[in-house]
Amino acid sequence: MTEPYVYPRPEDAARYPFVEHRIEQYDAAEQKLRGEAFLRLMEQRRSVRTFSDKMVPRELLEMAIQTAATAPSGAHMQPWKFVVIGDADIKRQIRQAAEEEERINYEGRMNDEWQEALAHLGTHWRKGYLETAPWIVVVFEERYGATPEGTKQHHYYVKESVGMACGLFIAALHNMGLATLPHTPSPMAFLTKLLGRPDNERPFVLFPVGYPTTDAQVPVLDRKPLGDVMICVPPKA
Numbered sequence: 486m487t488e489p490y491v492y493p494r495p496e497d498a499a500r501y502p503f504v505e506h507r508i509e510q511y512d513a514a515e516q517k518l519r520g521e522a523f524l525r526l527m528e529q530r531r532s533v534r535t536f537s538d539k540m541v542p543r544e545l546l547e548m549a550i551q552t553a554a555t556a557p558s559g560a561h562m563q564p565w566k567f568v569v570i571g572d573a574d575i576k577r578q579i580r581q582a583a584e585e586e587e588r589i590n591y592e593g594r595m596n597d598e599w600q601e602a603l604a605h606l607g608t609h610w611r612k613g614y615l616e617t618a619p620w621i622v623v624v625f626e627e628r629y630g631a632t633p634e635g636t637k638q639h640h641y642y643v644k645e646s647v648g649m650a651c652g653l654f655i656a657a658l659h660n661m662g663l664a665t666l667p668h669t670p671s672p673m674a675f676l677t678k679l680l681g682r683p684d685n686e687r688p689f690v691l692f693p694v695g696y697p698t699t700d701a702q703v704p705v706l707d708r709k710p711l712g713d714v715m716i717c718v719p720p721k722a
């Protein structure tokens with residue numbers, strides 16, 4: 486016979502604090518409306534590659550990062566660091582270093598198959614938006630934690646955790662009417678040096694953040710229909 490499921494188990498509750506948790510309850514109609522509204526909102530999101538220089542208040546960036554930091558993470562280690570750069574000189578240095586790497590990528594480090602796969606996006610090695618956008622957010626993954634005593638704290642599922650945080654970050658920006666582009670100028674090691682980050686941090690992705698130019702264009706893309714992305718095994722009737 487299977488044991489009844491208990492959470493938390495009394496022996497755990499005796500050692501660690503647990504607290505009651507309630508989530509907002511909606512009636513069925515409200516659930517559907519909210520789900521649809523969020524879906525419609527997110528369907529409008531596009532990665533953009535032309536940013537206006539219109540300033541974005543730092544407070545909005547802070548809220549997006551706080552939202553990102555609500556992501557679940559392995560053993561709740563929260564293995565992320567968001568470095569927010571508004572300084573024109575640092576943005577220029579990031580652009581220059583990113584373009585240097587990307588030029589090598591486009592001139593051969595990416596094989597023909599890869600370049601062919603990208604062709605419809607119209608990307609190229611020049612990354613002027615890294616200077617134009619008012620902010621660049623560089624997300625670092627913490628490969629391990631550094632305790633105040635100087636010992637290493639193991640981190641778990643780091644990429645999965647940081648990836649989920651980045652997804653929430655993108656959604657939070659979009660919800661505030663802000664645009665971004667996840668950019669991984671590979672290799673990204675130059676960011677560690679340029680931003681003076683410690684050895685336990687590794688660049689994960691970089692996000693220019695701002696508004697699209699008023700004449701922004703994006704490639705015409707389809708999203709896969711639900712039937713292509715979801716496989717359902719429903720409960721038996």
Ligand code: IYR
Pocket residue numbers: 587590603606608609610668669670671
């Ligand atoms: N990092 C390059 C190339 C690139 C790669 C992928 I995969 C993309 O989806 C888009 C671009 C660049 O940023 O141009």
